[in-house]
Amino acid sequence: MNREYVPAEPASLAAATAEEEQDRRSKPEHEGLGSHRWYHVPCAELLNAAHQSVVVINGDVPVESACETLILNGISSAPVWDKDKNLYAGMFDYRDVVTYVLVGLSKDTPIDASASMEFKELVRLARSHEPVPAKLAADISQRNPFYSVIEQTHLLQVAALFSSTIHRVAVMNDAGLRGIISQSTVIQYLYKNIEKFPDVQSVFAKSIKELGLGTKSVIAVDGTTSVLDALKLMSKNDVSSLAVLSVTGGIIANLSMSDIKWVLRSSKFNLLWQTCLQFVGFIDSEQGIMDGRDKLPVFDVLETSTLGYAVGKMIATKAHRVWVVERAAGPPLSVVTLTDVFKQITPVLDPRED
Amino acid sequence: MSWDLDVFIEQLYRKQLLTENIIKELCEKTKELLVREGNVAQVAAPVTLVGDVHGQFYDVLEIFKIGGWAPSTSYVFLGDYVDRGYYSVETITLLVCLKLRWPDRITLVRGNHESRAVTQTYGFYAECLRKYGGPSVWTYFTDLFDYLVLSVVIDNTIFCVHGGLSPSIHTVDQIRVLDRFREIPHEGAMADLVWSDPVSTPTYSVAGPLGTDEKGDFAISPRGAGYIFGKEVTRKFLEVNGLGHICRAHQLCMEGYQILFDDMLSTVWSAPNYCYRAGNMASVLQIGPDLQRYFNVFGPCPDQDRDMHGRDIEFATGTDLRARYPGPGADAAADDPTVAAFRKKRASKPMVPGALRDPFEVDDTDFQPPPEGNIAKIVAQYFL
Numbered sequence: 001m002n003r004e005y006v007p008a009e010p011a012s013l014a015a016a017t018a019e020e021e022q023d024r025r026s027k028p029e030h031e032g033l034g035s036h037r038w039y040h041v042p043c044a045e046l047l048n049a050a051h052q053s054v055v056v057i058n059g060d061v062p063v064e065s066a067c068e069t070l071i072l073n074g075i076s077s078a079p080v081w082d083k084d085k086n087l088y089a090g091m092f093d094y095r096d097v098v099t100y101v102l103v104g105l106s107k108d109t110p111i112d113a114s115a116s117m118e119f120k121e122l123v124r125l126a127r128s129h130e131p132v133p134a135k136l137a138a139d140i141s142q143r144n145p146f147y148s149v150i151e152q153t154h155l156l157q158v159a160a161l162f163s164s165t166i167h168r169v170a171v172m173n174d175a176g177l178r179g180i181i182s183q184s185t186v187i188q189y190l191y192k193n194i195e196k197f198p199d200v201q202s203v204f205a206k207s208i209k210e211l212g213l214g215t216k217s218v219i220a221v222d223g224t225t226s227v228l229d230a231l232k233l234m235s236k237n238d239v240s241s242l243a244v245l246s247v248t249g250g251i252i253a254n255l256s257m258s259d260i261k262w263v264l265r266s267s268k269f270n271l272l273w274q275t276c277l278q279f280v281g282f283i284d285s286e287q288g289i290m291d292g293r294d295k296l297p298v299f300d301v302l303e304t305s306t307l308g309y310a311v312g313k314m315i316a317t318k319a320h321r322v323w324v325v326e327r328a329a330g331p332p333l334s335v336v337t338l339t340d341v342f343k344q345i346t347p348v349l350d351p352r353e354d
Numbered sequence: 355m356s357w358d359l360d361v362f363i364e365q366l367y368r369k370q371l372l373t374e375n376i377i378k379e380l381c382e383k384t385k386e387l388l389v390r391e392g393n394v395a396q397v398a399a400p401v402t403l404v405g406d407v408h409g410q411f412y413d414v415l416e417i418f419k420i421g422g423w424a425p426s427t428s429y430v431f432l433g434d435y436v437d438r439g440y441y442s443v444e445t446i447t448l449l450v451c452l453k454l455r456w457p458d459r460i461t462l463v464r465g466n467h468e469s470r471a472v473t474q475t476y477g478f479y480a481e482c483l484r485k486y487g488g489p490s491v492w493t494y495f496t497d498l499f500d501y502l503v504l505s506v507v508i509d510n511t512i513f514c515v516h517g518g519l520s521p522s523i524h525t526v527d528q529i530r531v532l533d534r535f536r537e538i539p540h541e542g543a544m545a546d547l548v549w550s551d552p553v554s555t556p557t558y559s560v561a562g563p564l565g566t567d568e569k570g571d572f573a574i575s576p577r578g579a580g581y582i583f584g585k586e587v588t589r590k591f592l593e594v595n596g597l598g599h600i601c602r603a604h605q606l607c608m609e610g611y612q613i614l615f616d617d618m619l620s621t622v623w624s625a626p627n628y629c630y631r632a633g634n635m636a637s638v639l640q641i642g643p644d645l646q647r648y649f650n651v652f653g654p655c656p657d658q659d660r661d662m663h664g665r666d667i668e669f670a671t672g673t674d675l676r677a678r679y680p681g682p683g684a685d686a687a688a689d690d691p692t693v694a695a696f697r698k699k700r701a702s703k704p705m706v707p708g709a710l711r712d713p714f715e716v717d718d719t720d721f722q723p724p725p726e727g728n729i730a731k732i733v734a735q736y737f738l
Contacts, residue, residue: 252474281475285438288476289629292606293551294437294466296578297475300540316574328540329471 038190038197039159039346043171044151046189047179054179056081059089059135063100066092066134067264076258079146079170079177080138088177090138090146091168094258095240098231100126100137101260101272105228148172155186159346162186163339183338184320190345191315200345204308208324208336211344214303216334218323220245223252223277227263230255230276243298243323243332244276250329253280253297254321262286300325303333307344310336359455366448369411369441374486377447381494384450387457388501393534394526395461395506401428403514403639405603405611405622406465409439409477412655413626413636414448420652421638425456430506432603432622433465433516433548436495437476438629443485446495464502465516466548466579466604469538500535504547511598511645518602519583519591520546521572526595540579549580551605552588552619585615592618599647601639610637611649620647626654 055073057066059082070078070092077093104126111123118136125132148170149157158169158181168182190200208214220243221230234242234257241256255276262283263271271279280297288294300323301310310322324334357379362372372380402421407414421427435449436442453460466472473479473496482492506514507526522543523529532544539545571587588600600619605612607623614620626636640648 246474252471277475278480281477281480284475285477285629288438289606289632291576293577293604294472294476295576296540296549297471299578302541305541312574313578316576317578318576319578328537 038200039154039156041155041189042151043149043153043155043158043169043181044178046155046181046185047151047171049189049192050179050181050185052179052185054177056177057092057134057138059083059138060133062131063097063134063137064131064264066137067094067097067261070094071261071265077144077168077180077182079180080134082135088146088148088170089135091144092134092138093144094256094260095144096137097264098235098257098260100132101263102228102232102235103127105272144168146170149181151178158186159342162342163346165339167338183342184315184318187311187338187341188315191311199347201308203345204311205306207304207306208301208310208334209303211307213307213336213340213344214324214334218243218332218335220251220332221255221276222247224275226273227255227276227279228272231257231260231272241321241335243335244280245331246329249331251298251300251323251325251332252329253277253284254299254319254323255280256320259283298323298329300328300332301336302326307336307341311341314338359451363448363451363455366444366451367415369444371443371485372447374491377491378494380447380450380454381498384454385498385501387454388498388503389535391503393504393529393532395430395463395503397428397430397461397506397508399509399641399645400643401430401508401641403601403622403641404429404431405624405637406432406434406467407439407445408434408467408625408628409436409442409445409481410625410628410654411439411441411444411448413624414445416626416652416655417624417638420650421640424452425459428459430461430508430514431463432514432601433463433502434467434603435462435465436478437467437473439477439625440481442478442481443491450498461506462502463506463514463516464499464504464534464538464548466538468496468499468502468548470496471537500537502534504532504534504544505529507597508641509645510596512601512641513592513595513597513599514601515547516602517546517548517580517604518550518552519572519581519587519600520550521581522546524591524594526597546580548604549575549577551575551577551580551582552602552614552621553582553584585618588615588618598645606632606634607637608632608634610635610651611639620649622649626652 055069055075055078057069057078057080059080066078066080070076077091080089080092081087082089100122103123107127111120115123122132122136125136144167147161147166147168149172151171151173153171158166161169162183168180170180171178190197194201194204203211219233219237219239221233222245230242230244234240234255240258241254243251244253244255246252253276259279262279263269271282274282284294284297295317299313299317299319299321301313303324303326313322314320321335321337323332324336325332362376362380365372404417404421407417418424421429431449435446439445449460449462453462467476467478473492478495479489479492482495483489485491504515505526508514513526520543523546528543529547534544536544538548571584572581573583575582592598592600599617601622602619603622603624605621605623606628607621610623610626612621612623620639622637622639623634624636624638626634628634635651635653637649637651640650642648
């Protein structure tokens with residue numbers, strides 16, 4: 001499943017309005033006309049700033065091995081190369097691992113007749129305990145397809161994607177895959193260079209309540225739910241994390257799809273049948289020893305906190321979301337994700353500006 | 355059972371749990387005591403500072419063996435008494451009893467783990483359930499944690515706190531007016547004091563354009579609460595408040611302690627072989643009557659000593675005060691000339707209660723220093 005994203009034309013480099021021209025003159029330290037708006041920045045510039053090494057997963061290796069690659073490189077997603085078809089078969093991420101695990105453990109659940117060929121093949125292999133190749137599992141969750149852009153493409157093209165369900169794009173050049181740009185890469189770039197992007201600054205200065213992000217239906221489980229049930233709930237509701245609640249209904253922890261890596265790391269499958277509270281306790285404990293410091297069990301902000309503060313927290317903690325609460329350890333009112341941030345800062349595209 | 359703190363303490367030294375009702379009463383009485391203490395406790399030298407102990411009960415006994423048993427030595431504990439170790443309940447019960455028995459000789463500062471949110475995931479809640487069959491004991495202790503002081507100043511010179519500094523706190527007086535009698539919030543001055551860390555180079559600054567506060571050197575912490583702060587902020591805090599040094603805990607130190615920012619700040623860590631696997635050393639900071647500072651480094655209690663009643667070792671008889679350290683066995687490590695010889699400390703004369711042990715009394719005649727000269731790191735002798 002290789003959906004190629006071809007940009008129509010790079011956005012015009014010339015300043016379109018008199019206002020932009022004036023801004024350019026008043027800020028001589030900008031490195032060009034294009035960088036006044038964040039979405040005029042070419043992709044290549046972000047990759048230069050990010051210093052990443054490209055990790056590609058061989059499509060024929062089993063899912064467990066692909067998961068190991070993600071863990072060793074500290075990433076949550078990687079492109080999968082299908083050498084038979086000589087193309088990128090898709091993106092492999094932890095959500096695909098969860099789907100694979102749930103399928104493998106669901107001996108009796110009937111498969112929907114409308115499911116794709118790949119999915120039926122995956123189910124067949126998983127249930128007969130045969131290794132499932134990564135290229136089959138990639139994109140099986142249909143939430144993280146392989147989108148590619150070229151180096152010169154401006155972020156404008158990916159902005160719309162990042163405001164929807166796509167969280168990363170592959171940047172190609174003549175030699176092939178140059179790198180991956182994810183929502184995190186862009187947000188970190190913006191945050192570090194915030195003084196160059198006054199329009200983003202003004203959005204970041206507003207509170208979460210003001211921006212209408214303070215209420216959203218959140219998926220939550222109480223601490224005694226088993227990890228397996230929680231994963232099934234996340235899969236069914238198409239979310240990548242959920243809130244773990246105490247007996248009084250306050251949020252005490254967060255469970256993400258990517259936490260599946262702790263189960264796969266040393267094949268601790270018994271963790272799947274523990275309660276969510278025991279599982280997050282185990283994860284926080286291990287992480288704390290690895291880092292030499294413990295962290296708050298849940299990352300939250302108040303409705304009155306600014307979006308900029310929420311973004312800062314997400315960057316500092318390397319989390320992809322923060323929960324919104326009325327008071328510390330209160331019930332979760334909402335969740336702010338990187339997708340929400342992009343929705344706020346990406347302008348509604350005016351066709352006349354191009 | 356009649357109410358006798360000395361009996362309770364003797365029981366606890368033998369790692370015997372007290373009943374739920376006694377714990378309830380202990381917590382009530384301690385709250386009455388603590389409510390009269392301000393957010394910033396004033397303590398006089400000589401005193402010994404203890405960092406995170408995290409329920410490692412046997413290692414807490416090691417601390418008393420090395421530093422002196424209460425009340426002969428005055429102690430300031432910098433927080434993180436519970437979670438992770440197997441004996442959080444015994445540890446905190448003991449410390450609470452010692453505080454009640456000798457309130458002027460024991461000071462308990464609040465750490466980030468003295469919180470309902472954190473103890474529910476890091477082990478204390480589960481341990482209380484396991485040992486008492488229900489959450490009542492956890493409730494008594496977490497209610498008590500709301501009363502612990504936030505910081506200590508020793509002889510108007512050394513500022514002690516669990517975590518670190520806050521962009522909202524410029525003077526010690528600002529700490530005095532906080533309302534501490536609550537669960538630790540996730541943001542604000544009280545959160546910062548127990549969650550912040552010093553680093554040499556903050557990476558993400560929360561400078562001007564994003565907010566109304568000019569936080570300057572502070573950056574949002576990867577822990578999800580508090581900030582990371584640098585040298586300039588530390589220097590300014592010391593200058594503005596006429597202080598000489600900040601001592602805190604909160605971060606694991608492989609060597610048991612760490613000195614930063616040209617000795618303006620130090621971290622003391624008192625849980626050796628953290629979680630029974632990190633392989634780190636631990637230390638306590640012994641502060642002498644003239645504010646001399648000495649990091650007394652030690653290793654974990656060896657397995658064979660675990661059931662020995664520590665109180666039987668009396669200072670007056672000049673008993674072996676050999677510090678322990680991790681390894682296949684204490685004796686094997688003792689044979690290693692580079693490490694063992696240097697760490698062997700024998701008190702040549704009876705200890706005066708509260709007096710600082712003079713490291714130059716150490717018998718090191720047959721000691722060869724290692725070629726890299728890393729010994730300087732292990733024993734740090736400072737004079738203000």
